[in-house]
Amino acid sequence: MxxxxxxxxxxxxxxxxxxxxxxxxAAAAAATALMPRTYTATAQLFxxxxxxxxxxxxxxxxxxxxxxxxxxxxxTSPAVLDGVISELGLNTTPGQLADKMNAQAPLDTxxxxxxxSDGSPQRAQDIADQTALQFTKYIAAIEAPAxxxxxxxxxxxxxxxxxxSTPTSPRPALNLAxxxxxxxxxxxxxxxLRQSLDTTVRSVDDLGASLxxxxxxxxxxxxxxxxxxxxxxxxxxxxxTQLSTRLRFSTDNGIPASVLVASALPEEGRTRTxxxxxxxxxxxxxxxxxxxxxxxxxxxxxxxxLGDGPGLTDVLARDTPLYQALRTWDEGGLRxxxxxxxxxxxxxxxxxxxxxxxxxxxxSDADLIVLDSPPLLTFADAALLAxxxxxxxxxxxxxxxxSGDAQRALDSLTAVRARVLGAVLTGARAKGAADWQPPAEPxxxxxxxxxxxxxxxxxx
Numbered sequence: 001m002x003x004x005x006x007x008x009x010x011x012x013x014x015x016x017x018x019x020x021x022x023x024x025x026a027a028a029a030a031a032t033a034l035m036p037r038t039y040t041a042t043a044q045l046f047x048x049x050x051x052x053x054x055x056x057x058x059x060x061x062x063x064x065x066x067x068x069x070x071x072x073x074x075x076t077s078p079a080v081l082d083g084v085i086s087e088l089g090l091n092t093t094p095g096q097l098a099d100k101m102n103a104q105a106p107l108d109t110x111x112x113x114x115x116x117s118d119g120s121p122q123r124a125q126d127i128a129d130q131t132a133l134q135f136t137k138y139i140a141a142i143e144a145p146a147x148x149x150x151x152x153x154x155x156x157x158x159x160x161x162x163x164x165s166t167p168t169s170p171r172p173a174l175n176l177a178x179x180x181x182x183x184x185x186x187x188x189x190x191x192x193l194r195q196s197l198d199t200t201v202r203s204v205d206d207l208g209a210s211l212x213x214x215x216x217x218x219x220x221x222x223x224x225x226x227x228x229x230x231x232x233x234x235x236x237x238x239x240x241t242q243l244s245t246r247l248r249f250s251t252d253n254g255i256p257a258s259v260l261v262a263s264a265l266p267e268e269g270r271t272r273t274x275x276x277x278x279x280x281x282x283x284x285x286x287x288x289x290x291x292x293x294x295x296x297x298x299x300x301x302x303x304x305x306l307g308d309g310p311g312l313t314d315v316l317a318r319d320t321p322l323y324q325a326l327r328t329w330d331e332g333g334l335r336x337x338x339x340x341x342x343x344x345x346x347x348x349x350x351x352x353x354x355x356x357x358x359x360x361x362x363x364s365d366a367d368l369i370v371l372d373s374p375p376l377l378t379f380a381d382a383a384l385l386a387x388x389x390x391x392x393x394x395x396x397x398x399x400x401x402x403s404g405d406a407q408r409a410l411d412s413l414t415a416v417r418a419r420v421l422g423a424v425l426t427g428a429r430a431k432g433a434a435d436w437q438p439p440a441e442p443x444x445x446x447x448x449x450x451x452x453x454x455x456x457x458x459x460x
Contacts, residue, residue, distance in 0.1 A: 024183020
């Protein structure tokens with residue numbers, strides 16, 4: 001993935017990243033609220049030699065600095081802390097008390113800083129002050145050359161005695177910053193991981209890259225098939241016009257005689273695309289027949305308001321003549337052959353030799369036949385129909401169709417040697433549909449006849 005891919009991933013998954021950031025902040029706030037308050041009290045010692053000779057002051061200072069390094073370890077030893085526990089009456093051990101404190105000597109000084117952490121600010125300060133006091137007594141005892149003589153080094157308490165007013169832990173600002181950063185890292189990493197694992201087709205580029213075929217159009221969602229009104233002048237109508245324009249250059253002889261509209265799975269916009277394509281072409285004055293070849297779940301008659309009546313099932317069963325099953329719909333003169341009643345064995349009907357004869361009869365009376373078929377991966381019906389038509393349009397739905405399913409659908413069409421014109425992306429966002437540009441029109445030989453119809457862009 002390059003920088004553009006990462007930016008596009010964050011744009012698509014910004015909600016996921018935002019949720020992760022908010023969860024990180026919430027976790028940091030909860031942790032801050034649940035963490036016990038800890039106060040750190042301090043006491044400071046000044047260590048010096050007892051030699052009053054100024055000539056030896058420099059050497060004495062160096063000597064004291066060397067001794068101070070050892071004194072920082074003595075402060076947390078049982079020799080000092082036993083006295084602290086005894087004087088304050090603490091219910092603890094020297095080892096446990098040592099874990100709550102530390103002693104450090106600033107560089108190039110003879111100072112010792114004692115820090116004690118505790119849940120009570122007053123107790124923390126009492127422990128720090130008492131530790132400093134016990135240490136001065138201990139140093140006076142061990143640094144005396146002989147009993148009753150002054151020690152070579154003495155320690156004096158120079159800081160402390162004021163309990164801390166604010167806790168040193170937790171630190172809300174730091175915790176929230178860590179939560180924010182952690183949430184952002186998890187969100188971005190999760191978004192990139194989800195994007196890399198997500199095989200859903202979301203754009204024209206995704207569809208073209210996954211199938212390796214030409215994407216003929218990107219169509220935004222309609223209100224319903226054949227809906228009238230201002231929708232006819234929208235980007236959807238323009239995308240359908242571009243699709244039908246591309247269709248007329250798909251063969252050397254212009255528009256193909258028949259087009260099968262197929263999809264991998266249900267609810268991918270296959271029927272709506274078939275209706276809209278047939279209507280768009282019919283508006284130009286061409287004779288178009290829309291055939292509902294989905295004999296398992298017929299719905300076109302109800303959707304278009306044609307009512308109950310005979311259909312393709314009755315024609316193939318030889319119960320009804322073909323001309324009686326055809327209906328006229330829309331002021332553009334679109335003729336429709338609905339599926340009719342659901343068939344008990346659709347595959348047998350579609351495999352019968354009557355179907356090619358029906359299609360030839362329809363072709364003799366139409367410039368274009370558009371067939372709506374069942375899903376390719378659900379039933380074998382579409383694979384039976386594909387070789388009987390001049391061309392196939394494979395429909396995929398943005399945000400729903402997976403690239404693997406679309407590829408398997410394409411493979412099933414290739415296996416029956418169907419001529420796939422290209423793919424159509426349905427359910428595309430308005431912006432994506434507006435940004436899409438149709439592929440360059442192929443150059444046609446000078447002797448090839450150019451169809452005399454040009455889509456007007458109108459759409460019911």
